[in-house]
Amino acid sequence: MRVSRVPDLYNMSRRAAITGDDSYASRIEVLQYLYARNSSPQQAAEALASISLSTPSELAVHLTLTWTTLIIAAREHPSHQAKLADxxxxxxxxxxxxxxAQGDPVIVHNMRVWADLPTLAWEFNYEWNGFVVPLHHGPERDATIARFVNTNRFAARLMATHLPAFSCFSLFALWTMRAALETPLVHVRPDQSLDAHVPAAAAWIDVLGPQIYEWDEEFEYGSLIGDGGVGGPLWDGKHGFCRERWGLWRERFGGLAGGEEGLSEDVKAVARKAEEKMRDIEMAAV
Structure with a gap:
């Protein structure tokens, strides 16, 4: 079993407005070239790195702009997620x-530029921190749900690269699974609708299911660092990943698919597909 320290993802302020920043526009231009196949992911990465390093005294700000550009692009344009992950x-x-000249690495918040992708996880955390679903059905609600599902799928894609820079993203998977599958439906707040969390949880299974099944990881917890891995009302076990918690999630997907009141047929179908995939993963591991 691996014990993981919970990354410092808490008490984050709301995402800063970036739409009026010229540097944001330059980053969008890099992505437009990528989408049009006028550049490769490697070339796009080098261009974004150059932009980010252009003003050393403001490096942390420029990194934030780069990460925000990529996250927003992935959640708004899911068809480009594979390229953006690359x-x-x-x-x-x-x-x-x-x-x-001595070759000492540039460090931002005790993280190396580029191996650790400093503050990227903090920027991803904005997508979970304070997430709420609009109460009234309509285009705004649908778009909010779609963005959240897309963000979860993108985070799972990044974890699937097995690069150390993305290893802490397992905590995002846990938060989504907990919200979707560890709280009885009658106790779910209206602004935390399972219409968002169930498809988001299913996205992790779709992209990363076999790896999640093998995870045996517990997050540190305490009064000073919080308890990011704690369970919801239906789970009182390990503060992390294990086969038993996986089993609860599979059972809950099945229960949701089986007709719990208040869920749309589309969400039930997503839950059913996720449960079936989890069963297939278990069978393949025997």
Missing amino acids: VLASLALLPDAQKN
């Missing part, structure tokens, strides 16, 4: 930026 992976594989 861009982030290429960034993580770039030689570390050097701050002097």
Whole structure:
């Protein structure tokens, strides 16, 4: 069993507005070239790295702009997620930026640029922190749900690269599984609708199911670091991943698919498919 320290993802302020920033526009231009197949993910990564490093005194701000650009692109344009994941992976594989002639690496918040992709996880955390589903059905609600599902799928894609820079993203998977599958439907707040969390949880199974089945990991917890791996009302076991918790999730997907009141037929179908995939994964592992 691996014991993991919970990354410092808590008490994050709301995402800053970036739409009026010229640097944001330059990053969008890089992605447009990528989408049009005028550049490769590697070339896009190098271009984004150059933009981010252009003003060393404001490096942390420029990294935030780069991460935000990529996250928003992935959640708004899911058809480009494979390319965007390749861009982030290429960034993580770039030689570390050097701050002097001696070759000392550039460090931001105790993380190396580029191997650790400093503050990327913090920016992803904005997508979970304070997430609420609009109460009234309509286009805004549908778009909010779609963005959340897309963000979860993108995070799972990044974890599927097995690069160390994305290893802490397992906590995002756990948060989504907990919200979707560890709270009885009657206790789910209206603004935390399972219409969002069940498809988001299913996305993790779809992209990363076999790996999640093998995870045996517990997150550290305590008064000073919080308890990111704690279970919902239906789970009182390990503060992390294990086969028993996987089993609960599979059973809950099945229960939701079986007709719990308040869920749409589309969500029930997603839950049913996720349960079937989990069973297939278990059978393949025998």
